[in-house]
Amino acid sequence: MIAEHLPALQVAVPLAAAPLIVLLRHPTLAWWIALGACGFALLAALLTAAQVAGAGTVSYALGSWPPPWGIEYRIDTLGAFVLVLVAGVAALVVPFAWRSVAAEVPREQHYLFYAVYCLCVAGLLGMAATGDAFNLFVFMEIASLAMYVLIAFGRDRRALFAAYQYLILGTIGATFYVIGVGLLYLMTGTLNLADMASRLPLAQSERPVLAALAFITVGMSLKLALFPLHLWLPNAYTFAPSAVTAFLAATATKVAVYVLLRFYFSVFGAPLVSAELPMPQILLALSIAAIVTASLVAVWQPDLKRMFAYSSVAQIGYITLGIGIASRDGLTAAVVHLFNHGITKGALFLLIGGVVLRAGWAGFERIQGLGRSMPLTSLGIVIAGLSLIGIPGTAGFVSKWFLVLGAIENGQWWLAALVVGTSLIAVAYVWRFVEAAYLAAPGPRTPAPGEPPAAMLVPAWLMVAACIYFGLDTSFTVGAARRAAALMLGGAP
Amino acid sequence: MSAAQLVAAALLVPAAGAGGIALAGRWPNLRETVTLAAAALLFACVLGLVPAVLAGSTPELFVLEMLPGIALGFRVEPLGMLFALVASGLWIVNSVYSIGYMRGNDEPHQTRYYICFALALAATMGIAFAANLLTLFLFYEMLTLVTWPLVTHHGDDEARAGGRTYLGVLLGTSIVLLLPAIIATWALAGTLEFVPGGLLAGARLSNAALGGLLALYMFGIGKAALMPFHRWLPAAMVAPTPVSALLHAVAVVKAGVFAVVKVIVYVFGVDTLAGLRAADWLPAVAGFTIIAASVVALRADNLKRRLAYSTVSQLSYVVLAAALLTPLSVVGAALHIAAHAVGKITLFFAAGAIYTASHKTEVSQLDGIGRRMPWTMGAFLVGALSLIGVPPCVGFVSKWYVLQGAFAAKLWPAAAVLLGSTLLNAAYFMPIVYVAFFRAPRGEPHGEAPVAIVLALVATAAATVALFFLPGLPLALARSVAGL
Numbered sequence: 005m006i007a008e009h010l011p012a013l014q015v016a017v018p019l020a021a022a023p024l025i026v027l028l029r030h031p032t033l034a035w036w037i038a039l040g041a042c043g044f045a046l047l048a049a050l051l052t053a054a055q056v057a058g059a060g061t062v063s064y065a066l067g068s069w070p071p072p073w074g075i076e077y078r079i080d081t082l083g084a085f086v087l088v089l090v091a092g093v094a095a096l097v098v099p100f101a102w103r104s105v106a107a108e109v110p111r112e113q114h115y116l117f118y119a120v121y122c123l124c125v126a127g128l129l130g131m132a133a134t135g136d137a138f139n140l141f142v143f144m145e146i147a148s149l150a151m152y153v154l155i156a157f158g159r160d161r162r163a164l165f166a167a168y169q170y171l172i173l174g175t176i177g178a179t180f181y182v183i184g185v186g187l188l189y190l191m192t193g194t195l196n197l198a199d200m201a202s203r204l205p206l207a208q209s210e211r212p213v214l215a216a217l218a219f220i221t222v223g224m225s226l227k228l229a230l231f232p233l234h235l236w237l238p239n240a241y242t243f244a245p246s247a248v249t250a251f252l253a254a255t256a257t258k259v260a261v262y263v264l265l266r267f268y269f270s271v272f273g274a275p276l277v278s279a280e281l282p283m284p285q286i287l288l289a290l291s292i293a294a295i296v297t298a299s300l301v302a303v304w305q306p307d308l309k310r311m312f313a314y315s316s317v318a319q320i321g322y323i324t325l326g327i328g329i330a331s332r333d334g335l336t337a338a339v340v341h342l343f344n345h346g347i348t349k350g351a352l353f354l355l356i357g358g359v360v361l362r363a364g365w366a367g368f369e370r371i372q373g374l375g376r377s378m379p380l381t382s383l384g385i386v387i388a389g390l391s392l393i394g395i396p397g398t399a400g401f402v403s404k405w406f407l408v409l410g411a412i413e414n415g416q417w418w419l420a421a422l423v424v425g426t427s428l429i430a431v432a433y434v435w436r437f438v439e440a441a442y443l444a445a446p447g448p449r450t451p452a453p454g455e456p457p458a459a460m461l462v463p464a465w466l467m468v469a470a471c472i473y474f475g476l477d478t479s480f481t482v483g484a485a486r487r488a489a490a491l492m493l494g495g496a497p
Numbered sequence: 498m499s500a501a502q503l504v505a506a507a508l509l510v511p512a513a514g515a516g517g518i519a520l521a522g523r524w525p526n527l528r529e530t531v532t533l534a535a536a537a538l539l540f541a542c543v544l545g546l547v548p549a550v551l552a553g554s555t556p557e558l559f560v561l562e563m564l565p566g567i568a569l570g571f572r573v574e575p576l577g578m579l580f581a582l583v584a585s586g587l588w589i590v591n592s593v594y595s596i597g598y599m600r601g602n603d604e605p606h607q608t609r610y611y612i613c614f615a616l617a618l619a620a621t622m623g624i625a626f627a628a629n630l631l632t633l634f635l636f637y638e639m640l641t642l643v644t645w646p647l648v649t650h651h652g653d654d655e656a657r658a659g660g661r662t663y664l665g666v667l668l669g670t671s672i673v674l675l676l677p678a679i680i681a682t683w684a685l686a687g688t689l690e691f692v693p694g695g696l697l698a699g700a701r702l703s704n705a706a707l708g709g710l711l712a713l714y715m716f717g718i719g720k721a722a723l724m725p726f727h728r729w730l731p732a733a734m735v736a737p738t739p740v741s742a743l744l745h746a747v748a749v750v751k752a753g754v755f756a757v758v759k760v761i762v763y764v765f766g767v768d769t770l771a772g773l774r775a776a777d778w779l780p781a782v783a784g785f786t787i788i789a790a791s792v793v794a795l796r797a798d799n800l801k802r803r804l805a806y807s808t809v810s811q812l813s814y815v816v817l818a819a820a821l822l823t824p825l826s827v828v829g830a831a832l833h834i835a836a837h838a839v840g841k842i843t844l845f846f847a848a849g850a851i852y853t854a855s856h857k858t859e860v861s862q863l864d865g866i867g868r869r870m871p872w873t874m875g876a877f878l879v880g881a882l883s884l885i886g887v888p889p890c891v892g893f894v895s896k897w898y899v900l901q902g903a904f905a906a907k908l909w910p911a912a913a914v915l916l917g918s919t920l921l922n923a924a925y926f927m928p929i930v931y932v933a934f935f936r937a938p939r940g941e942p943h944g945e946a947p948v949a950i951v952l953a954l955v956a957t958a959a960a961t962v963a964l965f966f967l968p969g970l971p972l973a974l975a976r977s978v979a980g981l
Contacts, residue, residue, distance in 0.1 A: 394672075395642070396635040405564060408680045420680070424673045431668055435661075443652050443660075476569065477561055486565070 014048035031114035072196035078135030124150035166239035180223030228260035231294030241313035246357025254350030269492035287328035294321030335489035337406035351467035358456030373446030389434035500556030522608035597949030662732035675717030695766020720753025738849030791921035826902020831975035843880035846954035865938030876958035
């Protein structure tokens with residue numbers, strides 16, 4: 005009986021957990037409730053994914069109001085894939101947060117932290133599950149507001165400014181999105197995405213539709229930090245508490261990409277977006293700019309968090325590059341990289357959280373000789389770094405394979421060369437860490453030998469193991485991505 | 498054990514050995530016992546595969562599907578068999594030598610050193626037995642990464658600079674050139690499996706496309722050190738000498754030329770390339786590398802640097818031999834992988850012995866050293882004669898086949914390059930032998946290096962001669978690569 009309500013429950017349980025935590029106001033209980041809620045969400049996401057893989061798209065009518073009148077939760081291959089990523093990362097970050105948040109957030113605020121965290125998880129899961137444009141906006145606002153608060157929990161006072169910066173830009177993004185949705189509602193009279201898709205061809209005038217496309221593109225580009233709208237990201241990642249950085253980097257931008265894909269291919273449709281409009285060209289240009297500039301900037305950053313934050317901007321560029329290639333292999337690359345980059349960055353930021361705990365700050369002057377004082381943490385960062393570069397045997401390689409394959413099959417050899425060439429810049433910044441950790445002698449500010457507690461190291465290494473596992477056995481990731489790409493290009497959601 | 502189990506064992510034994518070494522790190526004698534046991538066991542596994550391969554079968558092991566339609570899988574064919582035999586056999590000798598060298602020079606981080614070494618051998622086995630281009634590429638990159646800590650072993654500025662060049666060139670060429678080549682092959686042929694006759698044979702590509710793809714492969718396989726992507730090899734000489742000996746004269750560089758031969762024979766197909774004119778430029782590049790590297794070697798005073806440039810030159814022998822596209826030259830290419838390995842490892846062993854006994858690194862310091870270290874320099878002479886191609890050393894056999902191939906292909910410039918380089922080889926090796934034996938010794942007196950070192954280098958020198966008289970096994974494997 006519960007099984008049929010899973011699509012809604014996986015969102016509702018974390019959402020309900022938040023007020024419960026606030027009512028109880030107990031730091032330890034708060035953690036347990038968050039763990040239970042996120043664990044349940046993961047279980048539900050996995051079951052939903054299995055259901056979608058077996059029986060196709062799942063549709064759930066909220067409150068039994070049939071779509072398009074009621075709110076519909078509609079989970080297809082792509083949605084299920086994103087749900088698994090978000091719920092998986094959320095469930096791994098909670099155990100990590102036990103010690104990390106204890107060190108970085110005052111104890112009397114713990115219950116608030118976990119309440120907001122649950123809200124954020126619920127918001128992101130809701131964005132991936134819902135099939136309703138306005139419901140999506142509501143969840144986006146829940147997730148975003150929660151994120152601003154989570155970032156502001158950072159110890160450094162600059163965290164407040166980073167949260168404020170993100171608040172301003174994120175709100176502009178959300179506003180643009182809702183203007184776009186308003187225009188679409190005007191033209192179709194519906195908010196249900198599937199219904200909207202079927203009514204759009206009947207729209208009386210194309211101009212408002214194009215305006216809606218533009219508004220949604222810009223709005224979501226702000227949320228997913230597409231160059232040059234990425235300015236909020238480096239500060240947010242750098243100054244947020246470690247657990248928040250790991251969670252945000254692995255999920256927030258990825259869900260925004262999902263929304264963009266959803267609108268492009270399920271609502272507007274591939275013929276309009278890729279053939280009639282120059283969206284592929286625009287995305288290609290912006291993606292290339294993101295990859296090149298952000299990678300180069302990453303090489304010169306003074307600390308690990310900031311370095312990998314800029315690397316995220318570049319890696320998001322690879323995802324949007326896949327959308328820009330606009331073939332089946334290109335879209336496969338985009339979807340698979342959304343997942344692979346999520347786990348890679350998740351692993352990196354969890355490990356860096358351990359460094360921050362032991363060293364206070366992940367500046368390069370504090371990680372000299374880290375290979376000797378924190379061998380497991382350092383090795384994990386190296387392996388995740390290899391995944392970032394795209395070394396075969398790691399998750400990142402799989403994404404690169406499909407990106408290059410897509411480019412070559414389109415005859416865009418220059419693009420293939422660009423993709424492989426820019427991964428050398430990733431070698432440069434990853435090796436900056438390797439040389440500091442393994443070739444430099446420990447400096448006066450290097451932490452004394454000792455790993456972070458197991459509660460932090462184990463989740464981090466599970467993510468590292470995932471980076472290797474999904475590099476060798478790609479049946480889940482590539483299988484889902486290819487099915488999703490086929491569905492998107494097929495037009496119907 | 499079945500053949501498939503032996504293949505799995507050959508991959509797992511060195512990897513498990515690395516784990517054992519890590520656990521035994523605190524007790525050096527136990528740790529070295531683990532290394533030697535892993536090396537012996539690996540060689541036994543590889544030897545166990547020989548009868549099946551000689552009988553014409555190709556033992557296979559399929560692990561899982563890495564990408565849709567592309568497996569992580571292994572298949573033992575004659576060329577891989579030969580490469581695996583050479584690498585695993587020499588690992589035993591090199592481990593004995595390593596023990597003498599690392600202890601004799603009181604090197605730091607010895608546990609890390611032995612771990613990386615075992616992992617490098619695991620990667621080498623993966624390359625040797627790879628059933629398709631993706632599996633080969635996976636282990637090819639792994640080999641680059643696990644040897645980086647060995648190259649930068651000393652951790653000083655020189656090691657850091659050497660490591661950067663090493664990684665920059667090897668990763669750079671493989672990511673920017675080799676990977677697109679592999680993906681393009683997949684896009685064109687829909688398969689990456691190595692097949693006799695070439696997987697691209699049926700793809701009907703234009704001459705220009707085939708030539709371009711070949712160029713991506715040849716320069717992308719940076720480990721083969723084709724000019725201008727050879728700089729990593731001299732840079733890698735900052736490593737302790739046993740690393741230069743086994744990895745940068747045998748495993749890593751041979752992985753490069755092995756991949757080159759493999760690509761020419763099993764991806765493009767000798768007949769396809771010979772029918773078109775797409776590979777015509779390759780002998781010229783290889784010939785240029787042979788001569789140019791020899792000339793640089795001639796001017797190098799540092800002994801290891803001279804040996805490194807000699808390796809660059811000798812690697813292009815293999816590339817040239819494969820590029821001649823005749824059956825005889827392919828036999829020569831396969832044989833030279835083995836022949837150069839035993840000869841060059843002997844020379845590096847000698848260089849390391851000299852360093853351990855006397856801390857001399859430059860050729861100009863070697864006056865009279867042959868009188869103090871007769872075994873070492875005797876072995877050096879044997880190795881040098883083999884590389885020059887003088888009987889009764891195995892280097893003569895492989896050169897003989899390559900030359901025959903050049904004559905069969907009627908490619909006279911290639912024959913001229915081979916003969917000219919023989920003279921150059923003599924010109925950069927013989928002065929060392931001359932000053933070592935015929936000049937008066939200088940400086941403080943010293944004797945031979947520790948006995949483990951001397952044992953190892955005498956063993957490889959003996960193998961160099963023995964393989965001239967008994968080339969049966971390598972020759973049989975090499976001939977079946979060429980389909981003779």
